Amino acid sequence: MEKVKILATLGPSSMKKSIVQNMDVSGVDIFRINLSHTKIEDFATIVKNIRDWTEKPICIDTEGAQIRTGNIKNNQIIIKNNSVILLSPAEILGDEFHLPLYPIKPKEILRLGDILTIDFRSLIVQIIKIEKERVCARVLSEGEVSSNKGVNIDRLIDLPSFTEKDIRAFELSKKLGLLHFALSFTSNKEDVQRLRDFFPYPIFVISKIESRLGLRNLEDICKASNAILIDRGDLSRDVPLQKIGLAQKYILDIAKKIDVPVYVATNLLESMMTNFEPTRAEINDITSTLLSGASGLVLAAETAVGKHPVQCTRMVSGIKKEVKNYIASDNKNYFNSIYDYNLIEPHGGILVQNFIEPNKIENFENLPEVNVDDRVLSDIVQIAEGVYSPLGGFMNKDELMSVLKYYKLPGGVVWTLPILFQLNQQNINFNKKDTIAVRREKDKNFYAIIKVSDIQKIDISDIAKKWFGTKDSGHPGVFNFMRQGDYIISGQVFLFRKPFFNFNSYNLTPRQTRQIFKDRGWRKIVGFHTRNVIHRGHEFIQKEALKSVEADALFINPIVGHKKEKDFSAEAILKSYEMMLKNNYYDPYPALIGTFNTYSRYSGPREAIFTALCRKNFGCSHFIVGRDHTGVANYYSPDASQKLFTKLGDIGIVPLIFDAVYFCKSCRKITNNCGHGKKERLDLSGTEVRRHLLDDSNIPEYLVRKEISKELREMYRISKDKLFEK
Numbered sequence: 001m002e003k004v005k006i007l008a009t010l011g012p013s014s015m016k017k018s019i020v021q022n023m024d025v026s027g028v029d030i031f032r033i034n035l036s037h038t039k040i041e042d043f044a045t046i047v048k049n050i051r052d053w054t055e056k057p058i059c060i061d062t063e064g065a066q067i068r069t070g071n072i073k074n075n076q077i078i079i080k081n082n083s084v085i086l087l088s089p090a091e092i093l094g095d096e097f098h099l100p101l102y103p104i105k106p107k108e109i110l111r112l113g114d115i116l117t118i119d120f121r122s123l124i125v126q127i128i129k130i131e132k133e134r135v136c137a138r139v140l141s142e143g144e145v146s147s148n149k150g151v152n153i154d155r156l157i158d159l160p161s162f163t164e165k166d167i168r169a170f171e172l173s174k175k176l177g178l179l180h181f182a183l184s185f186t187s188n189k190e191d192v193q194r195l196r197d198f199f200p201y202p203i204f205v206i207s208k209i210e211s212r213l214g215l216r217n218l219e220d221i222c223k224a225s226n227a228i229l230i231d232r233g234d235l236s237r238d239v240p241l242q243k244i245g246l247a248q249k250y251i252l253d254i255a256k257k258i259d260v261p262v263y264v265a266t267n268l269l270e271s272m273m274t275n276f277e278p279t280r281a282e283i284n285d286i287t288s289t290l291l292s293g294a295s296g297l298v299l300a301a302e303t304a305v306g307k308h309p310v311q312c313t314r315m316v317s318g319i320k321k322e323v324k325n326y327i328a329s330d331n332k333n334y335f336n337s338i339y340d341y342n343l344i345e346p347h348g349g350i351l352v353q354n355f356i357e358p359n360k361i362e363n364f365e366n367l368p369e370v371n372v373d374d375r376v377l378s379d380i381v382q383i384a385e386g387v388y389s390p391l392g393g394f395m396n397k398d399e400l401m402s403v404l405k406y407y408k409l410p411g412g413v414v415w416t417l418p419i420l421f422q423l424n425q426q427n428i429n430f431n432k433k434d435t436i437a438v439r440r441e442k443d444k445n446f447y448a449i450i451k452v453s454d455i456q457k458i459d460i461s462d463i464a465k466k467w468f469g470t471k472d473s474g475h476p477g478v479f480n481f482m483r484q485g486d487y488i489i490s491g492q493v494f495l496f497r498k499p500f501f502n503f504n505s506y507n508l509t510p511r512q513t514r515q516i517f518k519d520r521g522w523r524k525i526v527g528f529h530t531r532n533v534i535h536r537g538h539e540f541i542q543k544e545a546l547k548s549v550e551a552d553a554l555f556i557n558p559i560v561g562h563k564k565e566k567d568f569s570a571e572a573i574l575k576s577y578e579m580m581l582k583n584n585y586y587d588p589y590p591a592l593i594g595t596f597n598t599y600s601r602y603s604g605p606r607e608a609i610f611t612a613l614c615r616k617n618f619g620c621s622h623f624i625v626g627r628d629h630t631g632v633a634n635y636y637s638p639d640a641s642q643k644l645f646t647k648l649g650d651i652g653i654v655p656l657i658f659d660a661v662y663f664c665k666s667c668r669k670i671t672n673n674c675g676h677g678k679k680e681r682l683d684l685s686g687t688e689v690r691r692h693l694l695d696d697s698n699i700p701e702y703l704v705r706k707e708i709s710k711e712l713r714e715m716y717r718i719s720k721d722k723l724f725e726k
Contacts, residue, residue: 003295004295004297004320005296006029007299008023008298008303008309009032009061009298009300010046010050014303015049017049020050021550024054025524027313029057030057030180031058032058032060033060035062035169036063036068036184040168040169059181060169061181061208062166063184065159065161066150068151069102069119070092070102071100071147072146073093073095077096077144077145079142079145080139080142083138084139086136087099087100087101087106087110087127088106089105099137099145103159106135109157109159111130112127113127114126114127115140118143119149120233122143123142123145125137126138152238173199174199180203181203185208185214186208191221192207204226205227206225206229206263207229208230209251210238211234211238212238215251222254227295229263229296230262233267252292252294261296262295264289265298265300268299273307310523343525346616347651348413350389351617352383352385352390355384355494367434367435369429370427372438372440372441374441374442374501375562377438377499378501378599379419380450381495382614383493385511386509387510387596387598387617390409391415394490395488397456397458399490400418400488404463404466414609414613416609421489422487427485428487428489432453432454433452447497447498448496450491451491451492451493452489454490455489458487460486464481467603469636472635475632476600503570503571503574503595510617510619514619520552521552524549524552524622525619526549526656527622527623528557529557529558530573531686532567532568533573533576533689534708535685535686536663536670536702537626537670539585540661541624542554548656551589553592554590554592555619557593557615558577559595559596561598562599565725567600569721569723571723572715577593579707579708580705583707585705594618602632604640608641608644612651613653615653616653621654622654625641625645638660645657659673662682665680682702682703690724693716
């Protein structure tokens with residue numbers, strides 16, 4: 001499957017920078033220019049534009065040995081039954097009485113009695129008279145006719161391998177150094193050699209099999225070509241429709257024997273010309289085509305003139321990926337670990353879903369019990385719902401030390417933050433290999449089980465230093481860690497009831513976000529982590545991030561679990577962002593809010609990577625990293641997080657790194673690089689917003705939008721507890 005290519009045809013629907021780039025990252029391997037629908041005077045400009053937008057190769061698809069209709073008046077006419085029309089050379093404009101044909105002169109090719117089917121039997125005519133320059137045909141089956149549509153004759157005819165436009169395109173292609181060519185209506189190996197003879201350098205020839213002559217000479221064509229393309233549309237003019245599936249199998253079998261790759265085209269995603277999703281039959285067709293040995297899939301009208309070119313690319317790429325996953329796994333595990341085809345892979349490849357039905361827990365009433373606070377319970381929920389994928393439970397000592405030393409789990413997957421269940425020895429009333437029932441301290445209810453794999457003592461002071469870079473209990477993360485206990489309990493967790501946390505109604509699980517992203521057609525999603533109300537600095541980097549990657553949407557994912565005193569409350573954060581969405585301040589980009597019920601560890605760069613990986617599991621493709629991301633006080637340098645992202649390299653989600661943002665008094669605008677000195681810069685931060693509120697002073701509009709400022713001040717007036725953590 002790694003070798004399977006996706007070829008996408010560019011046309012009016014897709015010949016735009018943003019669409020080409022989205023198709024590129026969605027999995028297109030080769031972009032195709034169809035000469036039949038391209039003006040030769042536009043050819044060089046089109047090639048230049050595509051090369052400016054993508055580094056993927058360009059394939060020129062020739063017009064080849066096919067008769068087509070010429071230019072039609074108003075691009076469409078209706079020709080009635082039993083009427084008589086004149087078949088004319090291409091220079092005549094078509095109307096109800098004249099039908100121009102290209103590239104032939106009708107009187108030199110056509111014979112009395114010939115039957116012509118036009119545009120897949122939209123119109124059927126028979127030649128009834130040929131005299132001098134006039135070729136007359138009677139209409140056997142009326143229909144609509146448009147410009148540049150294929151014409152089929154009910155006998156084998158000898159046509160030139162290339163049209164005049166093809167030859168002009170070859171000359172331009174030589175100057176541009178193009179390497180890939182799809183040879184339409186390849187009839188024999190000599191056609192392939194004639195194409196190669198046009199170029200003084202080696203070219204990659206994809207021979208298109210779309211006629212009985214091509215089928216008849218298939219083995220020789222395969223030996224002469226770099227690849228074969230089955231055009232099921234044009235082939236069905238020469239081969240009965242009921243035989244097309246068998247013709248495809250025959251071509252695949254012959255090509256496999258000769259060891260030449262085969263690409264398949266036509267009607268792969270026909271319904272997506274207008275619909276956002278394909279039919280099940282189309283998915284089955286593509287899947288079966290790949291399983292039967294096809295080396296490539298060609299999107300034609302779907303991406304050239306269809307409504308959803310990017311989504312078509314994503315769909316084919318997703319099916320290709322799923323076929324690969326299916327082949328590489330046993331059937332049962334594949335279906336248990338399935339995730340949405342359209343989005344970034346969960347971290348480690350599988351979205352963990354650790355749930356269990358209460359009636360599946362043997363002897364529950366006799367299990368040892370353990371009481372946990374909301375920090376531990378929130379970790380259990382995040383593990384079970386896949387936010388911490390690939391973790392399926394709490395870490396053991398080997399995993400902990402690997403993460404602290406190498407920033408990786410023992411298997412090599414990048415992971416930076418310890419996820420631990422700590423207890424003091426006196427609170428451990430169970431043994432290694434026991435299954436324990438998890439009770440919440442707050443409401444005394446049971447919510448989960450842990451299958452204990454080990455109970456190990458750790459050196460709290462040593463771990464704190466390795467984890468946080470300090471043993472100072474003034475660091476809020478160190479303080480919380482050191483009071484939890486010096487034994488860690490490792491093992492898988494399984495959730496059987498979801499606890500109620502504050503703002504549960506705003507909570508979205510990775511399963512849910514991925515479904516929403518899929519339903520809304522989003523693939524490039526920028527994730528944003530925050531524990532503050534929104535200020536203008538946040539808004540600036542969010543919008544810059546969206547523009548820089550031409551994103552589909554912004555996913556705002558604030559932390560609403562326990563935070564340190566005087567941090568903004570979850571209610572304040574959510575109200576500020578609701579106002580942004582209500583007033584369409586992210587327009588033209590859509591945005592979605594979903595809470596992240598975890599707690600801040602304040603561990604700087606380690607936590608920055610962790611927050612990115614969690615957003616990857618939610619389905620985000622990009623993640624905003626600002627200065628001093630997830631840090632606290634002066635324990636970490638402002639750029640420490642950015643340096644760790646650089647050190648770890650590709651983690652599967654793209655970090656969008658921003659320097660400090662400020663308001664420049666000289667420029668009178670928000671920026672992160674204007675050239676004016678520090679004296680002209682006003683700080684934009686949650687700390688600054690908090691200071692104004694606590695001082696009961698007006699928040700300047702350069703710092704916070706006025707309606708958000710008004711809402712925050714009103715919350716503060718009613719109760720400080722509504723605005724800040726206690």
